[in-house]
Amino acid sequence: xxHVITLLVxxxxxxxxxxxxxxxGRGFNIESLCVAETLDPTVSTMTIVxxxxxxxxxxxxxxxxxLISVIKxxxxxxxxxxxxxxxxxxxxxxxxxxxxxxxxxxxxxxxxVDVGAKTYTIEVTGDEKKxxxxxxxxxxxxxxxxxxxxxxAMIRGSKITTEPGx
Amino acid sequence: xxxxxxxIIVESLKKEGVETIFNYPGGAVLPLFDExxxxxxxxxxxxHEQAAVHAADGYSRATGRVGVVIVTSGPxxxxxxxxxxxxxxxxxxxxxxxxxxxxLLIGNDAFQEADIIGxxxxxxxxxxxxxxxxxxxxxxKEAFYVARSGRPGPVLIxxxxxVQAESAEFKYPEKVSIRGYQPTxxxxxxxxxxxxxxxxxxxxxxxxxxxxxxxxxxxxxLTLFAExxxxxxxxxxxxxxxxxxxxxxxxxxxxxxxxYWANMAVMESDLLIAIGSRFDDRVTGKIEAFAPQAKIxxxxxxxxxxxxxxxxxxxxxGDCKHVLSKILSFLEEEDVGTFRAGLEKWHHQIDKFxxxxxxxxxxREIIKPQYVIEKIFELTxxxxxxxxEVGQNQMWTAQYFPFLRPRTLLTSGGLGTxxxxxxxxxxxxxxxxxxxxxxxxxxxxxxxxxQELATVVQYRLPVKVAILNNGYLGMVRQxxxxxxxxxxxxxxxxxxxxxxxxxxxxxxxxxxxxxxxEDVVPTLKKAFSTPEPVIIDFEIxxxxxxxxxxxxxxxxxxxxxx
Ligand SMILES: Cc1ncc(C[n+]2csc(CCOP(=O)(O)OP(=O)(O)O)c2C)c(N)n1
Ligand SMILES: [Mg+2]
Numbered sequence: 001x002x003h004v005i006t007l008l009v010x011x012x013x014x015x016x017x018x019x020x021x022x023x024x025g026r027g028f029n030i031e032s033l034c035v036a037e038t039l040d041p042t043v044s045t046m047t048i049v050x051x052x053x054x055x056x057x058x059x060x061x062x063x064x065x066x067l068i069s070v071i072k073x074x075x076x077x078x079x080x081x082x083x084x085x086x087x088x089x090x091x092x093x094x095x096x097x098x099x100x101x102x103x104x105x106x107x108x109x110x111x112x113v114d115v116g117a118k119t120y121t122i123e124v125t126g127d128e129k130k131x132x133x134x135x136x137x138x139x140x141x142x143x144x145x146x147x148x149x150x151x152x153a154m155i156r157g158s159k160i161t162t163e164p165g166x
Numbered sequence: 167x168x169x170x171x172x173x174i175i176v177e178s179l180k181k182e183g184v185e186t187i188f189n190y191p192g193g194a195v196l197p198l199f200d201e202x203x204x205x206x207x208x209x210x211x212x213x214h215e216q217a218a219v220h221a222a223d224g225y226s227r228a229t230g231r232v233g234v235v236i237v238t239s240g241p242x243x244x245x246x247x248x249x250x251x252x253x254x255x256x257x258x259x260x261x262x263x264x265x266x267x268x269x270l271l272i273g274n275d276a277f278q279e280a281d282i283i284g285x286x287x288x289x290x291x292x293x294x295x296x297x298x299x300x301x302x303x304x305x306x307k308e309a310f311y312v313a314r315s316g317r318p319g320p321v322l323i324x325x326x327x328x329v330q331a332e333s334a335e336f337k338y339p340e341k342v343s344i345r346g347y348q349p350t351x352x353x354x355x356x357x358x359x360x361x362x363x364x365x366x367x368x369x370x371x372x373x374x375x376x377x378x379x380x381x382x383x384x385x386x387x388l389t390l391f392a393e394x395x396x397x398x399x400x401x402x403x404x405x406x407x408x409x410x411x412x413x414x415x416x417x418x419x420x421x422x423x424x425x426y427w428a429n430m431a432v433m434e435s436d437l438l439i440a441i442g443s444r445f446d447d448r449v450t451g452k453i454e455a456f457a458p459q460a461k462i463x464x465x466x467x468x469x470x471x472x473x474x475x476x477x478x479x480x481x482x483x484g485d486c487k488h489v490l491s492k493i494l495s496f497l498e499e500e501d502v503g504t505f506r507a508g509l510e511k512w513h514h515q516i517d518k519f520x521x522x523x524x525x526x527x528x529x530r531e532i533i534k535p536q537y538v539i540e541k542i543f544e545l546t547x548x549x550x551x552x553x554x555e556v557g558q559n560q561m562w563t564a565q566y567f568p569f570l571r572p573r574t575l576l577t578s579g580g581l582g583t584x585x586x587x588x589x590x591x592x593x594x595x596x597x598x599x600x601x602x603x604x605x606x607x608x609x610x611x612x613x614x615x616x617q618e619l620a621t622v623v624q625y626r627l628p629v630k631v632a633i634l635n636n637g638y639l640g641m642v643r644q645x646x647x648x649x650x651x652x653x654x655x656x657x658x659x660x661x662x663x664x665x666x667x668x669x670x671x672x673x674x675x676x677x678x679x680x681x682x683x684e685d686v687v688p689t690l691k692k693a694f695s696t697p698e699p700v701i702i703d704f705e706i707x708x709x710x711x712x713x714x715x716x717x718x719x720x721x722x723x724x725x726x727x728x
Contacts, residue, residue, distance in 0.1 A: 003656060062470040068292040071346040
């Protein structure tokens with residue numbers, strides 16, 4: 001099953017390796033990982049997307065909690081949450097495809113952020129479904145390169161994830 | 167007042183109440199050793215860094231205090247890894263300080279540089295690289311706190327050489343606050359009450375206890391609980407001594423080489439009360455067939471231990487001692503008399519299991535290892551600290567020495583590290599100079615840290631080493647005999663081990679040998695009355711096996727008895 005895990009961790013060196021080690025040690029692949037500072041500069045959030053057997057994942061969550069540098073662990077999949085990712089896509093733009101590309105970008109509320117002689121670089125933000133749909137439309141037009149930020153996620157409503165110790 | 171990093175370490179260790187340090191010097195810790203030279207600690211210079219860690223580990227297990235080790239960078243640090251992993255698996259509190267190359271050289275493949283933080287990340291409870299002398303005092307405070315609190319474990323501090331020499335204002339923090347680390351000591355009261363109800367409803371309960379009882383000093387509470395209700399107790403290797411081995415309620419050890427009655431009782435039980443134990447594969451055998459009729463209560467301070475291997479009906483996260491005390495207080499309101507009466511049938515059934523002779527050996531002209539261990543128990547009346555190596559020697563000790571008190575058995579349970587016992591005994595002897603400390607050893611294992619003979623002689627540590635010399639890496643030979651058609655591969659040490667008597671003498675220790683059963687008692691008596699370290703070479707039956715045995719992966723009631 002797919003899991004989206006949000007972690008609050010101490011903003012210090014070595015933390016990422018400790019966390020990654022718990023996944024790799026059990027043969028778990030991390031599908032995406034995003035790390036950045038929170039409002040409190042001594043704390044970082046990590047958003048990890050992974051897939052795996054629920055029982056093993058429960059053990060991983062407990063192990064994450066056990067790490068001294070980890071302040072909080074939430075498996076968002078049990079909650080109602082929003083999830084976003086940004087992609088940059090470089091597509092081949094010829095006289096025949098230019099218009100089609102612009103139309104797709106428009107439908108997905110994206111932006112062309114760079115125009116080259118034979119390429120457009122497009123920026124789009126959305127959840128997994130939207131990004132995948134966009135890519136399936138762009139691929140036949142000639143995607144040269146793709147960079148994704150990895151997913152970030154947040155609980156809906158007035159609840160907050162980043163409250164340590166709750 | 168300003169102090170150098172090295173002075174800060176010495177002052178901080180004093181604040182932590184450290185009395186003894188096991189150490190080995192080198193280039194990257196020269197500033198620190200310069201300061202240690204006049205520091206008020208007992209310092210034991212070992213002959214190999216692995217032994218320093220095992221010695222600190224033995225010191226810690228015997229006393230309950232945090233063991234302390236200081237070594238240099240690179241090879242000094244990497245030599246500690248087996249010791250650290252051993253302590254980690256058995257939850258032994260320890261602080262290891264390793265020197266590191268100067269901060270500016272880190273990552274440059276500098277001389278004697280090793281990424282010990284990276285190497286020990288998976289085998290320490292936590293580790294720290296101190297890059298700024300201003301962080302040093304707080305780091306040491308945290309390291310000791312993390313090592314001894316919660317589920318204890320080893321913590322490593324990596325200390326670059328320049329940080330040892332730089333100065334900072336020294337103020338030792340009063341308190342520790344780590345927002346990501348708040349161990350739960352008090353169990354959930356509702357869960358504890360439910361547990362008591364479950365216990366009172368059971369007809370065939372068994373207490374299955376492990377090292378958590380020892381590390382939380384809960385032996386007294388456990389014994390009270392068991393005796394109050396008349397519940398039989400089986401112990402893991404790490405839990406031996408939790409309840410006196412000669413207590414009528416003790417079933418001895420369970421698992422692969424456990425007693426017949428302990429394993430049968432577990433398999434027949436309707437309620438398993440697991441306290442400070444973790445359902446290790448050596449204990450459960452085939453996990454799907456483990457205690458099939460039992461409901462399981464699991465009390466442990468480490469939430470990751472709970473429901474890891476088996477489904478648990480009633481988990482309680484908390485310190486064994488706290489939770490047991492709570493249970494005892496709730497028992498005040500229960501009808502204990504009726505409950506005890508209801509267990510009569512169960513005790514009767516267990517007595518029948520006990521009547522099956524599963525632990526017996528035939529004494530012939532050749533010394534049997536079990537006999538040696540029984541005699542060690544008789545002569546010491548159990549009043550000794552016993553360490554073991556790994557292999558048959560370890561299992562025979564667990565089976566034939568009924569440990570009477572907690573912290574009297576030092577053995578590498580989780581990692582199974584050969585070479586652990588002798589340095590661990592040395593560490594325990596440093597803590598208790600007047601106690602009888604005996605390493606029950608094997609001819610193979612002893613050679614993994616025999617260099618420490620020099621240390622025990624130097625510091626006049628009268629450790630006794632009883633080598634059960636079967637001329638084999640016996641436990642591996644036993645498996646090859648049982649499961650690989652007696653094709654013995656790389657297990658014979660016959661005729662190629664050193665003369666252990668002469669080896670002892672070469673180091674200035676006393677060497678004794680016993681070759682016949684009638685020699686055993688006089689030789690032991692002589693050893694125990696010798697004020698120096700003694701190595702005894704017991705020539706034992708080379709192909710004696712450890713019975714009973716549950717082959718790996720089989721259910722616990724599939725025991726080979728002879
Ligand atoms: C460091 C290490 N290497 C290898 C092993 C695997 N091993 C387990 S028991 C054993 C044989 C031990 O021989 P000995 O010390 O003579 O004890 P015996 O079983 O003969 O009593 C070996 C090699 C181990 N446990 N530890
Ligand atoms: Mg042997």
